[in-house]
Amino acid sequence: MDTTVAMHIANGIINGPVSLLFIAIAVAGLAVCVWRAKTDLDDRLAPMAGLVAAFIFAVQMLNFQVLPGVSGHLLGGTLAVILVGPWVGALCVATVLLVQCLVFADGGLTAIGLNVTNMALIGTAAAYLLVALLLRVLPRTPGGLGATALIASIVGVVVASQGFVVEYALGGTTELSLGGIAATMAGVHVLIGIGEGLIAATTVVTVAKVRPDLVYALRAFRTRSMGVKA
Amino acid sequence: MKRFLIGGLLVALLLAGVVSSFASGSPDGLDYAAREGCTFNADDEITGGSCMLQREQDHQLGDSPLADYGIKGIDNEYLSTGLSGVAGVLLTFAIGGGLFWLIRRRPTVDGKA
Numbered sequence: 001m002d003t004t005v006a007m008h009i010a011n012g013i014i015n016g017p018v019s020l021l022f023i024a025i026a027v028a029g030l031a032v033c034v035w036r037a038k039t040d041l042d043d044r045l046a047p048m049a050g051l052v053a054a055f056i057f058a059v060q061m062l063n064f065q066v067l068p069g070v071s072g073h074l075l076g077g078t079l080a081v082i083l084v085g086p087w088v089g090a091l092c093v094a095t096v097l098l099v100q101c102l103v104f105a106d107g108g109l110t111a112i113g114l115n116v117t118n119m120a121l122i123g124t125a126a127a128y129l130l131v132a133l134l135l136r137v138l139p140r141t142p143g144g145l146g147a148t149a150l151i152a153s154i155v156g157v158v159v160a161s162q163g164f165v166v167e168y169a170l171g172g173t174t175e176l177s178l179g180g181i182a183a184t185m186a187g188v189h190v191l192i193g194i195g196e197g198l199i200a201a202t203t204v205v206t207v208a209k210v211r212p213d214l215v216y217a218l219r220a221f222r223t224r225s226m227g228v229k230a
Numbered sequence: 231m232k233r234f235l236i237g238g239l240l241v242a243l244l245l246a247g248v249v250s251s252f253a254s255g256s257p258d259g260l261d262y263a264a265r266e267g268c269t270f271n272a273d274d275e276i277t278g279g280s281c282m283l284q285r286e287q288d289h290q291l292g293d294s295p296l297a298d299y300g301i302k303g304i305d306n307e308y309l310s311t312g313l314s315g316v317a318g319v320l321l322t323f324a325i326g327g328g329l330f331w332l333i334r335r336r337p338t339v340d341g342k343a
Contacts, residue, residue: 058250058318110287185260214234
């Protein structure tokens, strides 16, 4: 019964030139991430980042129902930003997408740049902005961290879904109403974002209780904001 | 650290190896939007209308042994999905962890990072 397992943009949805353009964008974006990630990655963060990537792969397999006949799955940007920071986090999501594309035939090979740009770069960047902002405003409690994860997830997922709409506007292979696509994508992804947010909040609050020292966001964003005040 | 990593990996393996078989089989948000406007027959082939999926092409690596989150040759769906999930978690951890380990910042002998 369960044969629909493709989760990411397939080949042929966006035309060749635009797909190639986004491969270039993805490569450039990931290069910046590698460059910046080197500063963050030490002997402790490197294995933690491997675990975060593996965990995102696992949770992406768990499609949850959001409407009758429609499911969603976690993208992982918010979770990754909070646990390992934005640069390493984007690389974690990209690693998952590459493994899914090359080994599990999920997400077209030609479309890999589109998928990486939307989920690893755009979604993670939006989540990062929200997390950095919210952790300065919300209380330093598990509730505050959980609320941060939930809100950042909803925004990150919706913004990532609109990345696809931009790509479709540039190189969609069928003439369709862009407004309709944008509305459908945004509407469904608000619900998916809530699901992602609940998973991300549960995960980061659990890690923060067990090993708060392993939560990047609790180390980086808060000390930095306190440094500004002092 | 070692205990946390092993614990985390076990959770990921359990989710991908067991829970994954009970995930929703409905099209995800993107797939749903891509199918909107077309009609489909029982074999999931487009029979009419106009939608984003119309010009979809097959995956270049669609014949790979783990394609579509199953293991070729294993007919039991739970076993096939679960084992492919376990393989994916271990592979992602090995590749991701390996790459991150390679590019990590190393303290040099003279103490400069």
